Amino acid sequence: MTILNVALIFGGQSAEHDASVMSARSIYETLDRERYSPILVGVAQDGKWWLLENTKEFPSHVGSSGAQIVFLAGEGGKALVHGCSENDKICHVDVVFPIIWNGFLQGVLETARVPFLGSRMPAPAITRHKHITKRILRDAGLPIARSLDLTSREEIKFQIAQEALSSHSLFVKPASLHSSIGVSKVTCESEFEAAVDLALTYDSRVLVEEYVQARELECAVLQDAERPSELLCSWPCEIIPTGQNAFFSYRAKSEGKGVIFRMKADVDESVADRMRALSCKAFKVIGCEVLARVDFFMRPNGELLINEVGSAPAFGPSSIFSRMIEESGIRYDVLVQRLIEDAIKRSERARPEL
Incomplete structure (x- = not known):
């Protein structure tokens, strides 16, 4: 069996830096070493990319040490590693897990023609900007909050x-x-x-x-690689803030405290079907590919509002997205294998014939 070089690109310059590092760590720790050889690429707060080699354990932060790395445009995964020794070297990446949610990393990877998991542009850039996402959803006739x-x-x-x-x-x-x-x-x-x-x-x-007084629910959407028009949408998950959390805050997300996840929300099947239909429509309207998470508010009268669309949801083993997909019958290891295979096949289809 050929072992694939899988690069995890994480960190970044935004306030989500720490959340990105945590997500990358969870993926790194569960990646099947018999199938995949992880390559850690940390993006520091100054924007420089560092190849984190010879690490005994996953780094707690991205420092400016080691060797800098940059993908060579159009080379399908070849990357130049600079500073590791007197001479530069070339390493090869088969596929990338983009774990920076800035809306631009996917564009860089597309330019370099590196296979990567998730939506291609422009969906990541659209969903990065909440106001643009809302306008597109509203113009498509989908329900959103004012x-x-x-x-x-x-x-x-x-x-x-x-x-x-x-x-x-x-x-x-x-x-x-x-x-x-x-x-x-x-x-x-x-x-x-x-x-x-x-x-x-x-x-x-x-x-x-x-302010919408409502229950907060989410659906996971997974695209069929062979039949892109076919979408699997999970049963809704409900997020229930508790204690002092008036909403699903950053602290609750990062610490996993003060919130209850009801992976199979207590809703009627008719409500779940409406949420699934809205999720799939939002997925298509935004132009998402491969996977997405759609967040909802449900008012006491049953009215549904789309809160956000995540075209690049966190998909570590403990993420809400992965758990919803697992509830739908797809184990996490199978999901990862499916996403990697899809990324490579999609990249091969995009290459022009010589």
Whole structure:
């Protein structure tokens, strides 16, 4: 059996750096060494890519040591390694796990013609920007929560935002960050101003949303590699914040505390079918490929709203996406093998004949 070189690219320059490292570690620790040889590529906060060789255990952070690595454009996985010795060397990567959610890494890999797991451009760039995703979903007739798009605190006052969104409480979040980083729930002018200032420290654009009193649910979507029009959509999972968590916060996500995951949500089959249909439509409208996670709000009256679409969901063994797919009958090791094989086949199909 040929052992494939699988590169995990993780870290990055955004506030999601630590979340990316944690996700990469979970994948690294469960990767089948009889099939795959992991290559660790850490992206530091300054944007430099480092080949982390001879590591006895997965690094807790990405430092500026070792050898820098860069993929050679159009070479199908060849990468130049610089600084490991007096002479540069070439290493080969068969497939990449992109574990940086900046919306641009996939474009770099496409340019270099390196096989990688997940959607090609532009879906990763679209879903990176919540305000753009919402506009596309809205224009397609899909249900979303009301929202406003800001670039400064002075653009709108809290009371005006309340009236525009018909909501007493509001959520304020960076438009281009996920993992609930920089997200605040506000109920007054002073909280609103502080929340916008906080969001602007992470992003130049801020999304202000109505507060939706609802259950929070998610579906996992997996595309059939041989028949791309066929989508497997999981039964919804429910996320139930507990204790002091007013919502599924970054702390709850990173620590796994203060939240309950009900992997098979207690909903009627008719509701699950509606969520599945909306998930598949959102997947297609955004232009996702291979896999995605679709997040919902369900109001007490049963109305469904799409909250977010993740075209590059975390898919470590303990991730919500992987657990939903496992509930659908596909084990994690089978999922990983399927995603890797799909990435390689898709890359081969994209190569022009000589």
